[in-house]
Amino acid sequence: LSLLPLLCLNLVGGSADLSGSNNTKTKNSKVISAKDFNGxxxxxxxxxxxxxxxxxxxxxxxxxxxxxxxxxxxSDYCKPSIxxxxxxxxxxxxxxxxxxxxxxxxxxxxxxxxxxxxxxAIPNLNVFRPADINETLxxxxxxxxxxxxxxAIVLSRQKLPYVNPSLTKDNKCELGAYVVxxxxxxxxxxxxxxxxxxxxxxEAQKKLKESNIDSKVVSMPCQELFDQQNNQFKNDIIQKDIxxxxxxxxxxxxxxxxxxxxxxxxxxxxxxxxxxxxxxxxLTSDKIVALAKKLVR
Amino acid sequence: xxxxxxxxxxxKLISAEKNKYFNEKPAxxxxxxxxxxxxxxxxxxxxxSWWIS
Numbered sequence: 582l583s584l585l586p587l588l589c590l591n592l593v594g595g596s597a598d599l600s601g602s603n604n605t606k607t608k609n610s611k612v613i614s615a616k617d618f619n620g621x622x623x624x625x626x627x628x629x630x631x632x633x634x635x636x637x638x639x640x641x642x643x644x645x646x647x648x649x650x651x652x653x654x655x656s657d658y659c660k661p662s663i664x665x666x667x668x669x670x671x672x673x674x675x676x677x678x679x680x681x682x683x684x685x686x687x688x689x690x691x692x693x694x695x696x697x698x699x700x701x702a703i704p705n706l707n708v709f710r711p712a713d714i715n716e717t718l719x720x721x722x723x724x725x726x727x728x729x730x731x732x733a734i735v736l737s738r739q740k741l742p743y744v745n746p747s748l749t750k751d752n753k754c755e756l757g758a759y760v761v762x763x764x765x766x767x768x769x770x771x772x773x774x775x776x777x778x779x780x781x782x783x784e785a786q787k788k789l790k791e792s793n794i795d796s797k798v799v800s801m802p803c804q805e806l807f808d809q810q811n812n813q814f815k816n817d818i819i820q821k822d823i824x825x826x827x828x829x830x831x832x833x834x835x836x837x838x839x840x841x842x843x844x845x846x847x848x849x850x851x852x853x854x855x856x857x858x859x860x861x862x863x864l865t866s867d868k869i870v871a872l873a874k875k876l877v878r
Numbered sequence: 879x880x881x882x883x884x885x886x887x888x889x890k891l892i893s894a895e896k897n898k899y900f901n902e903k904p905a906x907x908x909x910x911x912x913x914x915x916x917x918x919x920x921x922x923x924x925x926x927s928w929w930i931s
Contacts, residue, residue, distance in 0.1 A: 713906075714914065718896055721915045722892045736907070736912055741907065745900065777908075
């Protein structure tokens, strides 16, 4: 973000007292203050609702693309204004970091569970959960090009591997989902994940292959865009003739439309090193493998 | 509203960045990726101030 605001004077960033954690403020951000309105970054304070409402106002004024950040857990405090962004069809970009139990030691008060499902339930809001730098580039591209749909870009605190399998000019996230890796043309099971859980699904795929079970791993960074695709594409991604397991570190509610076999978290989180917390909630490659073996038998 | 020219420029720049990272394959938190995304495309995108017409 450090250079963009200098050149794109219409991009106004900000955060609700979490600039350093959301990575929204950079060395080139110039803070707007009560005494100096010449700038491109707003310290909104601990006022998530006020931030979201102000971003709606900036977008309605025209000529400005506002983006603002907070932790995903605090999206609840933004919710009335996010809903209005969607209702009014405004190009507002919400940056929600610390998107799961993967934030670790801050514990259940800060670990989102039902937030993704709640955001996905808002009409005309694209909720993106990218898995790596390639997907993040593409999700930002879609958000910037969007005309009448606000975006929530949901981001991890923890480091994630690069998972993009191939170089294409096409924006893979534009279709909502794509195949990251398939071990055969004759797969026995499909594993669908988003964000940080794509890594775990790929680990499970390797283990399944060692047991001679071919599988397909799908990354689904945006359910809303996937749901808008034609049936042929959707059926290619989610084949009806083989079992499907979905994996996301949060409420499974928004995944139930794709499968009956959903691995997620339907209780509050726990404080601890994130890998241990994932293990506690059975979100591991071994647990995916165990379920997959049960389903393909 | 973005102009068609600027949309094409944005698409080209995103494509170039995807090429770069495909070779580097960086492991990063996606909150860092978000910051890197815009930071990396900006120096080449001199028309950014014209994005909005």
